[in-house]
Amino acid sequence: MDAAERRERLAELAPDRLEELEADEETDDHALPDLPNAEDGEVVMRAAPNPNGPWHMGHARMPSVIGTYAERYDGEFICRFDDTDPETKRPDLDAYDAILEDIEYLGFEPDLVLKASDRMETYYEHARDLIDLGGAYTCSCPAAEFSELKANAEACPHRGKDVETIHEEFAAMVAGEYDPGEMVLRVKTDIEHKNPALRDWVAFRLIDTPHPREEAAEYRCWPMLDFQSGVDDHLTGVTHIIRGIDLQDSAKRQRFVYDYFDWEYPEVLHWGHxxxxxxxxxxxxxxxxxxxxxxxxxxxxxxxxxxxxxxxxxxxxxxxxxxxxxxxxxxxxxxxxxxxxxxxxxxxxxDDEANRYFLVRDRADDPAVELDVAGGPDAGHPPLHPDHEDRGTRTVPAGTVLLEASDLPADGDRVWLKGYGCVRYDADGETLEYLDDDITAVREEGVSVVHWVPAEESLETLLRTVDGDVAGHAEPAVADLAVDEMIQFERVGFVRLDAFDPEPAPSGYGPTGEEDLVTYYAHP
RNA sequence: GCUCCAGUGGAGUAGCGGCCAAACUCACGGCCCUCUCACGGCCGAGCCCCCGGUUCGAAUCCGGGCUGGAGCACCA
The missing domain is CATH 1.10.1160.10 (Glutamyl-trna Synthetase; Domain 2)
Known part of the structure; x- marks a missing residue:
């Protein structure tokens, strides 16, 4: 019994059960697994980018997945810029908006946008509370020395300081009275924890380089990610955190802070690169x-x-x-x-909306060749879209035409100029002799169909691809289209019209200024 | 060295004890359709990391390996 037969049989025997099965199939159709402990309307998630530049493809995963989950659970999507290192991960002032634009382009809109560098006083307050709770201490060990103590699961002498002193020293950190490296605030975790990565980690350190944002330029005492992000996640009501495996230990570190404050830690999921x-x-x-x-x-x-x-x-x-x-x-x-x-x-x-046009490429290893068409009509009229005859046809003038060299048949053989008719190639005369428009040549006699453009009226076109720029000639009808339109160059691929009469590229790579059109290649 | 995590066809995901001699998407090969190498249709090749154990029965559970990734930063 195959699946269809089984289903039929089941419909006879137990129609209820079949309905159940089909309902399951529909709800199980989510590509993403259910979020643990998620309730509709209660889910809050955040993307926490570092604004150090516009996004690459890898970044798209976070808003894609969070946005999809937020929609599924009718939840909230927060975008929080974790910009708390003005030095080694120095924020790029243009990147904040660039990232928000990238998110919008992906089709999502954050319900809330935050910048960690706006929230410094909040972090300081929580640091003071943590000190009061005995959960943090100021430490002046040089980094290397502490690292060695930590490796041996030994506490440093600063760990037992009294709360008064810690407050004084932390206040001095906030006031910028130390040099970078002189003093940090550590979270008191478990110095003997079997995972060395979790032992008394740094919560605040000093950075002299001013933050590029004017609003935050005066701060010197900056929180580390684990502190800042942990406090913010709780304060903004985040219920589910998704982050990379590089932050696998973050949750474990942050739990120490959460325990001091008696907060509940959100659900955490990790993923790879x-x-x-x-x-x-x-x-x-x-x-x-x-x-x-x-x-x-x-x-x-x-x-x-x-x-x-x-x-x-x-x-x-x-x-x-x-x-x-x-x-x-x-x-x-x-x-x-x-x-x-x-x-x-x-x-x-x-595919459905992109109309079709011709582009004859002119590459070093496969140049465009110019040929006269002898006899035949003045122009060809291929359809704008093979599945939508109602859209009509375009006009491709014949006369002298260009073909891609690799599309030429052997001398004396036939080839079909798409939307025009069958021609015979005469290599000596550099001509294409028009025969007829009897399609049986293509259907039954194996004559291949190629694209072509008129030599004179075509648009000098630059096709920009992942692998570099390609020169070519686009059929005249393309001149009537608008920038931003998506079209398919038949047998070449889909492209976006980027600019007519482009300015020359200042770098020397890109348009020379001689072209009539620049297009960007999307994919085959 | 210490500590975490993961291993299903070429890529990704599903299956989580019998319905699995394993499904779906993309890629790949062939055929059909077609005045495109697009779209559409049909067919095909190809996978449960290894070894033990539990069990009547394991891709699914357990143990041990192996392989890969991550953390042990005053980066995010």
Missing amino acids: VQLDEYNVKISTSTIKELIEAGELTGWDDPRAPTIRSLRRRGIRGQAIVDAMVELGMSTSDVDLAMSSVYANNRELI
Whole structure:
């Protein structure tokens, strides 16, 4: 019995049970597993980006999954910028808005946006409370010395200080009276904890470099992520935390603080890193930033960059990215994301609306060749979309035309110019002799169908791809289209129209200023 | 070294004791459709890390390996 037969049989025997089964199948259709202890309307989650640059593809996973969960549970999505290190993870002032734009493009809107650097007094207050509870102490051990003590599960001499002294020293830290490295505030955990990563970790340290945000430029005593984020998660009512495996120990560290305050720790899920195929560039904000500064990439939206902005400029919809991210699920191991699945998602979204046009590419190893068409009509009229005849046709003037060299048949053989008719190639005369428009040549005689453009009226077009720029000639009808439109260049792929009569690129990579059109290649 | 976590076809996910000689999406190969190498349809190849144990029965439970990842920062 196969599945269909079984179902039929079950419908006869126990229709109720069948309904149940089908209902299960529908509710189980979520790509993401249910959140533990989640109730509708009660879920609060946050994305906590470090604003050090626009987002790369890996970052898309957090808002995609959180946004999807927030929608599923009718919950809340907080975006909190964890910008508490003005020095080694120095925030980029443009990145705050850039990240919010990237989230919007993915199709989500945070219910609340916070900046940790606005909340310093809150952290100080909680530090003082923690000191009162005996949960923190000021420590002037040099980092290396403490590290050694910690490795041996030995307390440092500062651990037993009285609360008064700790308050005084912490106040002096806040006032900036120490130099960086001179004094820190540690959370008193368990100096003999079997996991050395959890022993008396640093909650506040001193940084002389002013924060780039004017509002926060005067602060010198900065909280570490585990303290800041732990306090904020509780204060903002976060119920479910999702974070990377690099922060596996964070929850365990933060629990010590939560225990002192008698707070309940949120549910935590971890996941691995996302790696992308298809790109030569390493996926990290700092690497991309360096490549841009070195001129290897022209910007965050360079088609060769694995960034959200780059995919956006290529005409890939946020939804296609979100779907791919959600399909990755919640596993804790590292995952490879195949760009082809993003492309497949996007193709499904745009195929129906994208009209078809011709582009003859002109590459070094496959140049455009110019040929006269002898005889035949003045123009071809291929449809705008094969599935939508009602959209009509475009007009592609014949006469002298361009073909991609690899599309030429052998001398004396036939080829079908799509939307025009059958021609015979004469290599000596560099001509295509028009025969007829009898489609049986294609259907029954194996004549191949190729795309072509007129040599004169076509648009000089730059096609920008992940693998570099390609020159080409787009058929005249493309001139009537608008920037931002998605079209398919037949037998080439889907592209986004980026600009007509582009300015020359200052870097030398990109448009020269001679082109009529720049397009960005999305995918096949 | 110490401490955590994970291992299902090429990629991702599902299955969590018998319905699994394992399902779905993408990729790949072939065929059909087609005036596109798009869309659509059909077919195909290919997977339970290893070894023990529990059990009538294990991809599923237990133990031990192996492999991979992460933390042990005054980074996030």
